[in-house]
Amino acid sequence: MVGVLIAMKLRVLRHSISGSRAAGMVMGGVAGLVLAIGTIVLAASSGEVGADLLAAVFAVWLFGWMLGPVYTGGGDESVRPEHFALLPVHPRKLALGLLGTAFVGVPPLISLIAFSALAVYAGSFGVAAFSVALVAIPLMVVLVVALSRLMIGVLGVAVRSRVGAILAALVNASMNVILNQSWVLIWAAIQLDLLTYGFPESFSTVVRWLPSAWGMAAVEAAGRGDWLVVVAALLGICAIIGLALLVWSYLLVKRTTTRPLHWVPQGSGAEGGLLDLLAARGPIGAVAAKELRTWSRDLMRTHLLWFAIFFGLLYTMVPLIIDWYGMLPWAGVLVVVMAAATSANLFGLDGTSLWLNLVNPGTEKAEVRGRQTAWLLRVGPIAALFTVAGTIIGGEGWTWPWTLSILAAVLGGGAGLIALVSVYMLVPVTEPNKRGGNPLEAGNIFGQVVLMLLLVTLTALPAGGVAYLGDALDLPVLSWLAVVVGVGTGALLTVWFGRLAYRRLAAKGPELLSLMRSGGTVTADDPTLSMGRPRAKLPRGKQALVTFLWIFCWIPLFPQGLVALWMIYNDSATKLWFLALHLQDPWRVPVAIGFALAGAVMIYYGTVIPSRHERLVTDSR
């Protein structure tokens, strides 16, 4: 059973490896390897603080395994329980078989290397401890993989609900924020001087009692000759594995024998509601009402919207750890920018329901304007609230014109850009009726999100420029004029980009529809058998290069470029890992600008290489 399932999974993997996936696998593997080796090195440098740190790092591995599936969209589902729902196999046996397939792949191998750190750690405790470590290492790997599967099982049932979608957004946003704001955490660690004084008592106790540290506990106990504790720790790990499997097999049965009920809000369809009033106000109002309902009922849209809200909120709140309130006024602006970025696939998210517009010529304008209105109604009030509250708490008198003008500018710019980008750069995603409730199947919108973040930021430049002039010349009137400029450019961009969008929708509707139809599939090697081929496939080397450019363009662009510039402008005393800040004065600004340019160039080539290749292929056909 396990053997056949593993062979099946390997075959599926072989069929689905593309250039970008291979590049991602290699890069993920290398990054994981570095972390695993880091864990081993840490284990070698013993000491009381070192042991606590090792326990913390093992906890990170455990949580990485448990949160990974949330982050990557429900985990690896190449071999799904649904596929075996009809087989005469006991659920527990199936769970065991599927667990077997979970050990196939790069991550378990990396984890095996990471947990080998236990053997290194045991080195200082003698031979008995070392042999206990040899037993504990595979057990720990099985433990993290089993708990990860359990998490996927829970998600598979929980995530089908609206609450699940919002929770997933919270987790997703937290992980993104931690990645983006890690410099704050590093700063805090340096300030508290963790490496010399160790963690606070309570923190060490918690990481030492987590199951991730039980392997360590067994090794230490073996070193002391306390065999009762050794046996208890190892049996404890086995018990958790068994329990996880038992619950998981129960969830598997639940998942394959129940059907999710779709959430319908209370009181919907009642006459005279606000949305009905909106819908009564002509075609644009009708589209806006439809869109507002979709924003709250489509799990994927719910997830994307809440992701933006949590992202903006958490991003500006993390610096509170080091008592810095200066980011709070920007929470609203960040929510708008992120919401625009995640909404830029507005038409793609609805799949082929675009046919409704194609058979109703002349409705394109209402469709675009209604969608813009709905987006503004969804995002605007929350962003305004965050901005006002944030500026009151964290801002000063001079911040008001800045935040208000830029908020107006990005709201308008975002409303324009989501319409424009969604018809010019449509990304095909799984049809809404085939999504299976997982809000994380948002498709490959990474490149689109990146581009949108950049474009929306650009729309803030005029308003920001005027606000800057006002500050520089010390003219409050000019500063407040920035708000007028922000409202002006926002309105202009909304109207103008919206017009471009509905004209394109009217002209290219059928092409967009066929792109959505064919886009969801990837075909086998033989091109004559392919049913639909949305894009010309890049050769593997080029694909790897493009993926690399998109993943790493951030580092020069934001932290090393723009953030460094901002800190130079603010005369910040801290240098951290911002290279430009470590240089002497004539070089600081040029180096930071150079980094930003390098990032922009990387983005440029990341976009140009695929499109050039596509043109080449289409021309030669």
Next chain:
Amino acid sequence: MTAALELDALSKRFGPKIAVDHVSLSVPPGSFYGLVGPNGAGKTTSLSMAVGLLRPDGGHARVFGVDVWADPVDARARVGVLPDGLALPERLTGRELLTYLGRLRGLDRETAGKRAGELLEILELDQAERTLVIDYSTGMRKKIGLATALLHGPRLLVLDEPFEAVDPVSALTIRAMLKSFVAGGGSVVLSSHVMALVEQLCDHVAVIDKGRVAAAGPLDEVRAGGSLEDRFVELVGADIEEMKGPSWLAS
């Protein structure tokens, strides 16, 4: 003689809606049983509960006397199922899919390979040897689903809309295959909207309407002299005389 498939007061409720309300049916062994009913009558829900894909709120389902929900392992080994909107490992070719499923059903490597090849040939899927299931057309998906149902040589087939979206030539192949299966002593339960097809193929029929069994038994008994279509319309209470188009279309 135990029935090939027995539905005993199966019930299912989705939120406020009662989808299936105490449906009881008995499929004699060696019969070709047709299940007909309007859209949303509960055909798919009943069949899903009968084969162990959807947990019923109440009632029992038995395959050759084995309770599907008390002893799912034994029951599933005796039945071949083509579910509606089935999930498949999308990134396998048809042959790979059948071979792996055969091995999971406990066939040895050689037998699994041989059966997979034969099924692909009969269902004319062998030309699409290098196409992944994800790129199959709707009809091809039906056919590969049918192949997975036949793989382990069950004595009962439960097929949800097997002819939907299948081309006429393949439909003839499938019909011939099912007829010879029944002639050899096997039993088939299928659901369909096409009355003429059910009339031609089936010897037993059940009409399901609003989650209940409106009529069930041998074909001739149910249609009682008339055509199945007339009887169906009568049973589900639609009045043809009063059928009319939207007011603004009638001139």
